[in-house]
Structure formats: structure tokens, C-alpha cells
Amino acid sequence: MFYDYEKASDRLLKALKLCRQYDINEEAPKIYVEQGALLMTYATQKRDDEYFEQAESAYRKAFWEARRYGQWHTMITAFINLGNRMFSSNRIDSIQKEIEAFKGCTEARHEYNYNYAYYLQEGLLYMEKQDYDRAREAFRKQMHSLPPGDKYSYLLYGSYASMVKSFVYEERYDSAIVYELQMLDLATRTNMKDGQTVALYDLSEMYRLNGDSLRAAEYYNQALRYKDSLLNKNKLDEVGVMQFVQQLEANKSELHGYKRYNLYISCLLFLVVGIGVVWFVVGKRRAAKEPAATPTEKYMKSTLDDETKESLKEKIQEVFEHNREIFTPNFNLDRLSELCESKPKYVSQVINQLYETNFSSLLNLYRIKEACRIINDKDKVGNYTLEAIAGLVGFKSRATFHTTFKRVMGQTPGEYIKSVHKKMS
Incomplete structure (x- = not known):
């Protein structure tokens, strides 16, 4: 089941044109739902936050417009998609208005997907309260609310995903894997x-x-093959999707009668970009003129004493040496500070003063060290692609991994692998 972006975009644009031409605004919610589906599918394949945001916006518009026109099925569909997206991105609190509006629509109870959506919002609210057992009970009710057969398999898939997320919150990865395998x-x-x-x-x-x-790498390699297959199959490239989004926005503006909207927005964007460029250039020149403060000068007013610094350094060292969470793509200074039970500004200060580097450089050092360990493992060498190794140690792209590896090791990952193979032969 491939998503044909070319046909989808063409038909959506035609539909919007008809809405504009014949003033049938009540059809817009259905179009927004389809727009969200197209963008969400592409965002999932590309793992691109920009398209996720566009999809979220489309679903939100669809929800409120459908509610306005009493299109309950479309409203519920938009709510389900929006709820699942916000759940997966840890932003349940951002759809409280939609949850309350959904619960207040008693007219929608006759729709076949109402109970599914009701148990979804119930599960989301329990998740927000960290009552994971009750949340999972709600998600199980979701599954049982669906009729037998594969007709609504995409909804069942969403329920499995919710179960996975609830176990991940508790770091119960074995249980999460069980449901993830059912999803697959x-x-x-x-x-x-x-x-x-x-x-x-x-x-x-x-x-x-x-x-x-080992299993992580196996599944990662499979995912890359599927991703490449999907992107090759789909006919619309990234530039095409951006053009499609722009056309949708232009049509939407005309649909509501704001014919000068794009001109104003374009002027505003040029102005903002122009200011941004000027600000960037001025900032760069100013930075070039002013000598950078040394770590000692920078933290002269800090209240941290030497004993506290050493204690915090030990905690930082413990995390980097023994906690594999540093190899997850979204690991950041805030998370490190939580693990060290300290504030980000103090953790940053200790890294700057006692390690004589910054957080990103220190993190990359340990990630490249782990990549080298994987490459040097004689039982595993040759089993991984470079992209798989990059993913295993927390890099979001092969290009970033390549650049960082060369900066740390003085040679590219490919050159390093060749040297390891030469030693082993």
C-alpha cells in the first residue's frame, strides 16, 4: 500500500479549487484531513518535523471546521489523528481544547469511530496523570471497540502504538517490544x-x-531498506511537497476571500528574512571583534565551589560511561542534567571548566568512541552499514556522523573500517 503523492496532491488541489469556485466551504474539513494524511505519511518517511507541524495544523483545522458544520465522522477522524500525533510527540497538553470540544459533542455518538476516539482521549488523560495501567486499560477498550477483520487495521495499529508508548514511559522495553512486534x-x-x-x-x-x-542494528537496516523503497516508489520529492503545501495555503486563502494574503505574507517573509540576515551578519562581525571569554572569566560569578564541581563531574562521568541513553538521538543537556540531578547551567559549567569542552563535543566524543567499539568487534564487523552504525550511536544522519567521525578520529568512518579490516586479516 503506497501513498501516491502525485495523484493525491493533484486531486486535493482540484478539490480546493472547486470549493473556491462554487463557495462550498463545508467540504474544506474533508480536504484538510486528506492534506494531513498526505503530509503525515511523508513526514513519517522523512522524519521531518516541518511536515509533522504542517500535518498537525491541517488536522486541527479539519477538527474545528468539521465541528462547525456538524460533520461528526470527519471531526472524529481528525481528532484521532491529531491525538495520536500529539501522544507520540509528548504534547498531550496541547490538545486540551480539542478534547473538551470532542467530549461535548454528544451528537457524534452515533458514528462508528466515536467509541474508539472516546477511549483514546480517556487513555491520553490517564497518560498525562502518569496512571499507565488505566491508560492501557483504555487502549485495550479501543481495540475491542473495533469490528473484526482488517477493514480498520490502521485504527488497531494506532492502539498498538499507544500501548507501546505507555510501556516506554515506564521504561518497560520488553513489554513495548511485544506490542511493537504485533504492529509489525x-x-x-x-x-x-x-x-x-x-x-x-x-x-x-x-x-x-x-x-x-545486534537486533537493534538488524531492524534499523530493515527500516532503511523499506524507507528507501517507499521514497523511490512515491513520485513526489521534497521540493514537490513544499510546492504542494504552498499551493494548498494559497488556495485556502482564496477560499476564504483573502486575495491579498499571499502578497502580504511574502512581503513580511522577505522583511523577516532580511532582518534575520542582517542580524546574523552583524552578530558574526561583532563576535569576530570581541575576544571570547575564557571558562574562568565566564563563570566568575558562579556559586559552585570546587567540591561541588568535582562531585558533579563524577555524576557526568557516570552517565557518559554507563548510561546507554546517550546513544539516543534526542539526548540533550537538559536530560543529562536530570540524570545528574542538577541544573543545566551547572552541568554546562562543569563540562566547560573541568573537561575543557562543551556538551555537544563531549557527547560526540563518547558516541564516536562507541562507534569505534562496534566497528572493532570482530563478531559484528561487516554486519552494519555506516548508516546503521550512525543510528546506533545516536546520529540522525549519515552525513553528520561522517563529519563528526573525521573531526574526532582524523579519518573518515570508511577509512577507519578499512584499517580495522586490514588488522583483522
């Missing part, structure tokens, strides 16, 4: 290609968090 099986059985790709990526992450780097 369902997606494979129903030929849901996009779902297979997501499940494979997630399984790679689950196994990595569970300490099984």
Missing part, C-alpha cells in the same frame, strides 16, 4: 508499507534501549 505483524499482513517502516524503526530503538545492539 499487522502492517505486514495488511500490506501497510508506511506502518512497516515505522514499526521497524521503533523496534530498532526499543532493542537499543533494551541493550540488544
Whole structure:
């Protein structure tokens, strides 16, 4: 089941044109739902936050417009998609208005997907309260609310994903893997290609968090193959999607009668970009003129004493040496500070003063060290692609991994692998 972006974009644009031409605004919610589906599918394949945000916006518009026109089925569909997206990105609190509005629509109770959506919002609210057992009970009710058969397999897939997320919150990765495997099986059985790709990526992450780097790499390699297959199959490239988004926005503006909207927005964007460029250039020149403050000068007013610094350094060292969470793509200074039970500004100060580097450089040092360990493992060498190794140690792209590896090791990953092979032969 491939998403044909070219046909989808063409038909959506035609539909919007008809809405504009015949003043049938009540059809807009359905178009927004389809717009969200197109963008969400592409965002999932590309793992691109920009398209995720566009999809979220489309679903939100669809929800409120559908509610306005009493299109309950469309409203519920938009709510389900928006709820699942916010759940997966840890932003349940951002849809409180939609949750309250949904609960207040008693007219929608006759729709077949109402109970599914009701148990979704119930589960989300329990998740926000960290009552994971009750949340999972709600998600199980979701599953049982669906009729038998594969007709609504995409909804069942969403319930499995919610179960996975609830276990991940508790760091119960073994249980999360059980449901993730069910997601993969369902997606494979129903030929849901996009779902297979997501499940494979997630399984790679689950196994990595569970300490099984070999299986993590296997699933990561499978995910990359599926991703490449999907992107080659789909006919619309990234530039095409951006043009499509712009056209949708232009049509939407005309649909509501704001014919000068794009001109004003374009002027505003040029102004903002112009100011941004000037600000950047001035800032760079100013920085070039002013000598950088040394760590000692920078932290002269700090209240940290030497004993506290040493204690915090030990905690930082413990995390970097023994906590595999540093190899997750979104590990950051705030998370390190939580693990060290300190504030980011203090952790940053200790890294700057006692390690004589910054957080990013220190993190990359340990990630490259782990990459070298994987490459030097004679039982595993040759099993991984460079992209798989990059993913295993926390880099989001092969290019960033390549650049960082060369900066740290003085040679490219490929050159390093060749040298290791030469030693082993």
C-alpha cells in the first residue's frame, strides 16, 4: 500500500479549487484531513518535523471546521489523528481544547469511530496523570471497540502504538517490544508499507534501549531498506511537497476571500528574512571583534565551589560511561542534567571548566568512541552499514556522523573500517 503523492496532491488541489469556485466551504474539513494524511505519511518517511507541524495544523483545522458544520465522522477522524500525533510527540497538553470540544459533542455518538476516539482521549488523560495501567486499560477498550477483520487495521495499529508508548514511559522495553512486534505483524499482513517502516524503526530503538545492539542494528537496516523503497516508489520529492503545501495555503486563502494574503505574507517573509540576515551578519562581525571569554572569566560569578564541581563531574562521568541513553538521538543537556540531578547551567559549567569542552563535543566524543567499539568487534564487523552504525550511536544522519567521525578520529568512518579490516586479516 503506497501513498501516491502525485495523484493525491493533484486531486486535493482540484478539490480546493472547486470549493473556491462554487463557495462550498463545508467540504474544506474533508480536504484538510486528506492534506494531513498526505503530509503525515511523508513526514513519517522523512522524519521531518516541518511536515509533522504542517500535518498537525491541517488536522486541527479539519477538527474545528468539521465541528462547525456538524460533520461528526470527519471531526472524529481528525481528532484521532491529531491525538495520536500529539501522544507520540509528548504534547498531550496541547490538545486540551480539542478534547473538551470532542467530549461535548454528544451528537457524534452515533458514528462508528466515536467509541474508539472516546477511549483514546480517556487513555491520553490517564497518560498525562502518569496512571499507565488505566491508560492501557483504555487502549485495550479501543481495540475491542473495533469490528473484526482488517477493514480498520490502521485504527488497531494506532492502539498498538499507544500501548507501546505507555510501556516506554515506564521504561518497560520488553513489554513495548511485544506490542511493537504485533504492529509489525499487522502492517505486514495488511500490506501497510508506511506502518512497516515505522514499526521497524521503533523496534530498532526499543532493542537499543533494551541493550540488544545486534537486533537493534538488524531492524534499523530493515527500516532503511523499506524507507528507501517507499521514497523511490512515491513520485513526489521534497521540493514537490513544499510546492504542494504552498499551493494548498494559497488556495485556502482564496477560499476564504483573502486575495491579498499571499502578497502580504511574502512581503513580511522577505522583511523577516532580511532582518534575520542582517542580524546574523552583524552578530558574526561583532563576535569576530570581541575576544571570547575564557571558562574562568565566564563563570566568575558562579556559586559552585570546587567540591561541588568535582562531585558533579563524577555524576557526568557516570552517565557518559554507563548510561546507554546517550546513544539516543534526542539526548540533550537538559536530560543529562536530570540524570545528574542538577541544573543545566551547572552541568554546562562543569563540562566547560573541568573537561575543557562543551556538551555537544563531549557527547560526540563518547558516541564516536562507541562507534569505534562496534566497528572493532570482530563478531559484528561487516554486519552494519555506516548508516546503521550512525543510528546506533545516536546520529540522525549519515552525513553528520561522517563529519563528526573525521573531526574526532582524523579519518573518515570508511577509512577507519578499512584499517580495522586490514588488522583483522
